[in-house]
Amino acid sequence: xxxxxxxxxxxxxGAPAKxxxxxxxxxxxxxxxxxxxxxxxSDMWHEDMLWGQILRSTVAHxxxxxIDTAEALATPGVYAVMTYDDLPAEVKHYGxxxxxxxxxxxxxxRHHGEPVAIVAADHPETARRAAAKIKVEYRELPVIxxxxxxxxxxxxxxxxxxxxxxxxxxxxxNIVHRQPIVRGNVEEAxxxxxxxxxxxxxxxxxxxxxxxxxxxxxxxxxxGGVHLYIATQWLHSDLRQIAPVLGLPEDKVRMTLxxxxxxxxxxxxxxxQIHACLLALRTGKPVxxxxxxxxxxxxxxxxxxxxxxxxxxATKDGKLTHMKCRIVLDGGAYASASPAVVGNASSxxxxxxxxxxxxxxxxxxxxxxxxxGAMRGFGAVQACFAYxxxxxxxxxxxxxxxxxxxxxxxxxxxxxxxxxQPVDSPAPVAELLRRVKxxxxxxxxxxxxxxxxxxxxxxxxxxxxxxxxxxxxxxGYAVGIKNVGFSEGFDDYSTAKVRVEVVGGEPVATVHTxxxxxxxxxxxxxxQIARTELGVQQVTIHPADTQVGSAGSTSxxxxxxxxxxxxxxACELVREKVLEIGRRKFGSYHPAWATAxxxxxxxxxxxxxxxxxxxLADVLEDEAVEVEEExxxxxxxxxxxxxxxxxxxxxxxxxxxxxxxEVDTELGLVKVVELACAxxxxxxxxxxxxxxxxxxxxxxxxxxAVMEEIxxxxxxxxxxxxxxxDYLIPTILDTPSIPVDVLELADExxxxxxxGIGEAPTLSSTPAVLAAIRNATGLELDRTPVRPEHLTxxx
Amino acid sequence: xxxxxxxxxxxxxxxxxxxxxSLLYVLRERLGLPGSKNACEQGECGSCTVRLDGVPVCxxxxxxxxxxxxxVVTVEGLADYAKQRTEGGCATGxxxxxxxxxxxxxxxxxxxxxxxxxxxxxxxxxxxxxxxxQCGFCTPGLLVAADELLERNPNPTDADIREGxxxxxxxxxxxxxxxxxxxxxxxxxxxAV
Numbered sequence: 001x002x003x004x005x006x007x008x009x010x011x012x013x014g015a016p017a018k019x020x021x022x023x024x025x026x027x028x029x030x031x032x033x034x035x036x037x038x039x040x041x042s043d044m045w046h047e048d049m050l051w052g053q054i055l056r057s058t059v060a061h062x063x064x065x066x067i068d069t070a071e072a073l074a075t076p077g078v079y080a081v082m083t084y085d086d087l088p089a090e091v092k093h094y095g096x097x098x099x100x101x102x103x104x105x106x107x108x109x110r111h112h113g114e115p116v117a118i119v120a121a122d123h124p125e126t127a128r129r130a131a132a133k134i135k136v137e138y139r140e141l142p143v144i145x146x147x148x149x150x151x152x153x154x155x156x157x158x159x160x161x162x163x164x165x166x167x168x169x170x171x172x173x174n175i176v177h178r179q180p181i182v183r184g185n186v187e188e189a190x191x192x193x194x195x196x197x198x199x200x201x202x203x204x205x206x207x208x209x210x211x212x213x214x215x216x217x218x219x220x221x222x223x224g225g226v227h228l229y230i231a232t233q234w235l236h237s238d239l240r241q242i243a244p245v246l247g248l249p250e251d252k253v254r255m256t257l258x259x260x261x262x263x264x265x266x267x268x269x270x271x272x273q274i275h276a277c278l279l280a281l282r283t284g285k286p287v288x289x290x291x292x293x294x295x296x297x298x299x300x301x302x303x304x305x306x307x308x309x310x311x312x313x314a315t316k317d318g319k320l321t322h323m324k325c326r327i328v329l330d331g332g333a334y335a336s337a338s339p340a341v342v343g344n345a346s347s348x349x350x351x352x353x354x355x356x357x358x359x360x361x362x363x364x365x366x367x368x369x370x371x372x373g374a375m376r377g378f379g380a381v382q383a384c385f386a387y388x389x390x391x392x393x394x395x396x397x398x399x400x401x402x403x404x405x406x407x408x409x410x411x412x413x414x415x416x417x418x419x420x421q422p423v424d425s426p427a428p429v430a431e432l433l434r435r436v437k438x439x440x441x442x443x444x445x446x447x448x449x450x451x452x453x454x455x456x457x458x459x460x461x462x463x464x465x466x467x468x469x470x471x472x473x474x475x476g477y478a479v480g481i482k483n484v485g486f487s488e489g490f491d492d493y494s495t496a497k498v499r500v501e502v503v504g505g506e507p508v509a510t511v512h513t514x515x516x517x518x519x520x521x522x523x524x525x526x527x528q529i530a531r532t533e534l535g536v537q538q539v540t541i542h543p544a545d546t547q548v549g550s551a552g553s554t555s556x557x558x559x560x561x562x563x564x565x566x567x568x569x570a571c572e573l574v575r576e577k578v579l580e581i582g583r584r585k586f587g588s589y590h591p592a593w594a595t596a597x598x599x600x601x602x603x604x605x606x607x608x609x610x611x612x613x614x615x616l617a618d619v620l621e622d623e624a625v626e627v628e629e630e631x632x633x634x635x636x637x638x639x640x641x642x643x644x645x646x647x648x649x650x651x652x653x654x655x656x657x658x659x660x661x662e663v664d665t666e667l668g669l670v671k672v673v674e675l676a677c678a679x680x681x682x683x684x685x686x687x688x689x690x691x692x693x694x695x696x697x698x699x700x701x702x703x704x705a706v707m708e709e710i711x712x713x714x715x716x717x718x719x720x721x722x723x724x725x726d727y728l729i730p731t732i733l734d735t736p737s738i739p740v741d742v743l744e745l746a747d748e749x750x751x752x753x754x755x756g757i758g759e760a761p762t763l764s765s766t767p768a769v770l771a772a773i774r775n776a777t778g779l780e781l782d783r784t785p786v787r788p789e790h791l792t793x794x795x
Numbered sequence: 796x797x798x799x800x801x802x803x804x805x806x807x808x809x810x811x812x813x814x815x816x817s818l819l820y821v822l823r824e825r826l827g828l829p830g831s832k833n834a835c836e837q838g839e840c841g842s843c844t845v846r847l848d849g850v851p852v853c854x855x856x857x858x859x860x861x862x863x864x865x866x867v868v869t870v871e872g873l874a875d876y877a878k879q880r881t882e883g884g885c886a887t888g889x890x891x892x893x894x895x896x897x898x899x900x901x902x903x904x905x906x907x908x909x910x911x912x913x914x915x916x917x918x919x920x921x922x923x924x925x926x927x928x929q930c931g932f933c934t935p936g937l938l939v940a941a942d943e944l945l946e947r948n949p950n951p952t953d954a955d956i957r958e959g960x961x962x963x964x965x966x967x968x969x970x971x972x973x974x975x976x977x978x979x980x981x982x983x984x985x986x987a988v
Binding site for chain 1 (some may be wrong): 899926954957958970
């Protein structure tokens with residue numbers, strides 16, 4: 001069968017700026033992306049292809065009494081309609097950690113928008129209309145929507161027969177996972193406290209809102225297998241979940257990464273992958289599925305909404321005495337990444353502070369709300385919102401400056417985490433706060449001009465709601481801590497295949513990994529690493545696919561660290577082989593081949609003293625050197641299920657923000673005027689990309705501070721705003737200037753000393769904005785996002 | 796139904812178009828021009844922005860039948876469109892495009908898999924140079940909108956840029972590098988005068 005158009009062939013590093021690490025090399029896919037030629041998963045096209053459509057449940061919790069597909073099947077243009085009964089293999093469920101998610105609903109639906117049936121037709125509208133003709137009769141069940149309903153004595157169980165590895169230690173079957181952490185003695189420490197501050201905080205459900213909708217093309221192959229072109233964060237994790245449901249061995253499910261339009265955690269779980277493959281195998285034709293935005297809101301997990309209960313104590317000279325907290329995350333109907341989110345929320349609940357006596361509990365619930373899982377910041381975001389609010393409350397009670405209070409209690413290298421793990425690399429928390437505070441402040445009343453007020457710079461903007469009347473400025477600070485890499489004993493490896501050969505007289509390196517490039521710029525960095533390590537100019541990045549070993553997930557701020565580390569390692573092994581060839585061919589001509597430290601630079605073999613020994617092209621001639629090798633960061637341990645003790649994390653990442661806001665106190669409208677960030681990145685492999693990540697993460701934090709929330713009806717558990725009309729993400733008008741101060745303190749355990757950077761700025765951005773709004777209004781504000789009614793007292 | 800219209804200067808004919816199809820669908824699925832993006836298909840995100848007789852529109856909100864006999868410019872034709880504008884005696888590249896001119900020019904075909912050697916418009920080059928592209932899904936719509944903004948207003952203030960691009964959502968960049976790119980393109984345009 002012919003390959004589809006839009007198949008990624010190769011991405012070469014474009015002509016300009018061929019830098020090594022530390023340089024702001026431009027993206028290799030930049031030209032394709034600005035000309036519209038870059039093939040995203042929704043751009044795939046194949047001759048004779050069909051369109052797939054999913055029928056989703058219209059209710060949140062119900063028994064399925066009957067499904068009638070006859071009319072849909074009889075629709076002209078329809079090739080297949082499939083329900084649970086048509087699934088081909090024994091395995092009918094999937095899941096990241098717990099296989100609890102049915103491919104198609106069986107007997108019961110557990111959340112609004114759960115897939116019930118799938119249709120393939122020759123036009124997307126035909127498929128949509130046919131899906132609408134499927135008659136599903138539901139018998140509705142009571143909905144579990146919060147902790148009270150989940151743990152009520154007569155609560156319906158969201159999953160009746162759990163046999164996963166968490167069921168043994170959770171206090172109730174509607175709790176996915178529970179992670180306590182106990183260290184020191186909170187009761188004794190509380191005696192030393194001069195002030196005690198308590199708070200109850202609410203974090204709303206945030207959506208990743210990546211712009212490229214879930215989509216892909218499944219092409220049946222002659223050997224009975226299938227080739228899936230897909231936008232995902234982790235090809236091999238998808239493969240592990242897809243193959244058993246299709247009843248195929250993994251080598252008959254080939255996967256190639258199509259262009260990915262953003263991810264932010266929302267592509268860690270499967271969406272349409274299995275459905276497209278099922279329809280392709282059933283019809284023998286290529287099947288494309290593309291969600292629209294409405295469906296996308298139902299098609300992926302969201303950030304866990306949370307309730308957080310905190311108690312902190314401090315002495316009158318400002319030293320924290322103890323912390324007690326309880327974090328309740330709503331995991332929704334299926335487990336997704338909930339257990340790991342619990343581990344993060346729990347182990348990072350203290351924040352970047354020194355507190356020896358803590359009593360922590362984090363749980364994730366099973367409910368009938370939309371499933372929640374990974375999103376940038378992953379459990380640490382919710383905690384940061386709460387502990388930073390607590391820090392401001394404490395500082396206020398003590399009459400201290402909020403930044404100085406934080407600096408007084410800031411962790412540093414050597415601090416022991418509540419899990420007992422020492423922080424063994426730089427932790428410049430106080431310094432980041434100092435830097436962000438030292439940045440110049442934006443001018444007051446910046447909206448004023450000679451022609452009067454520029455309403456675009458005022459709260460309410462072009463709605464022309466104020467010309468400055470009732471507008472009050474506020475400033476707020478926050479700092480956060482995020483882990484980097486997969487934690488709690490996970491075997492978090494990556495694989496890289498690197499090849500070097502002479503093409504047209506010039507040495508060329510090819511880097512092949514399965515890393516999902518989702519926009520972060522991993523491919524840029526891989527080419528930079530290859531240039532630095534192999535001393536070549538030309539680097540070709542092979543498309544990511546499952547023909548090479550797993551790269552792990554593009555999440556947890558881990559790819560530059562782990563797949564970058566794998567590329568570096570493979571390059572070093574290639575270099576050794578190249579030097580062996582050189583010694584064999586030329587060793588007798590110069591003693592330095594045997595005695596000196598040799599490097600590859602500028603297409604030549606050179607000594608560490610800079611003497612040129614040979615051209616790389618002459619060493620290789622027509623020989624190609626290729627290495628494929630797995631690489632691991634240092635191992636971690638699980639957290640003890642009772643005490644939470646254990647060396648669970650690989651590395652930490654820190655960012656601090658200062659927010660300046662202006663609030664129209666009469667209408668409750670907020671304009672964020674500036675959102676400055678200081679972050680330690682260890683080593684900026686690509687400074688331009690690093691700043692881009694920090695600004696992007698900061699803006700997602702701003703979004704959940706003032707506008708972003710999926711609203712779920714507490715009576716029906718139905719989603720009320722699944723569109724960009726009603727779920728608002730920041731526009732360019734909502735987003736302020738974001739000055740960034742990058743600190744580079746090397747972590748000696750990491751490749752090049754780098755630190756994973758993608759998530760930390762999403763943590764502290766939100767509480768900084770909230771602190772600034774509190775500063776402007778004097779209100780307590782214990783929930784995010786803040787809406788006008790919370791500021792005007794009309795909520 | 797059959798729809799005849801001009802895309803990037805070339806006459807196009809789309810057959811068997813269902814009356815409910817959008818211009819976006821016809822471009823992407825019938826004419827092999829997937830550069831215009833499908834991020835929301837409800838007119839909120841701007842990723843499908845094209846110029847219809849010179850005016851920026853969300854192509855997802857334009858019924859295919861409405862473009863009969865009209866002229867469409869997509870991101871795929873943007874480089875040639877900008878070049879023609881400059882060659883048409885407009886030194887600043889910001890003189891607007893007459894309907895006649897819009898209907899007479901022709902884009903060159905490209906079938907590059909790597910993009911190497913591709914000629915870019917100033918705004919496209921500025922997006923690459925400033926780091927304004929991450930996942931890139933918002934990029935085509937932003938480029939069409941930003942090019943039109945600079946055509947109207949060669950020296951926009953920051954507030955002008957923010958207002959001009961407020962119909963285009965981006966989820967990756969936090970918009971700072973997009974601001975830089977538009978400032979850069981405007982500055983380069985100014986230097987070229």
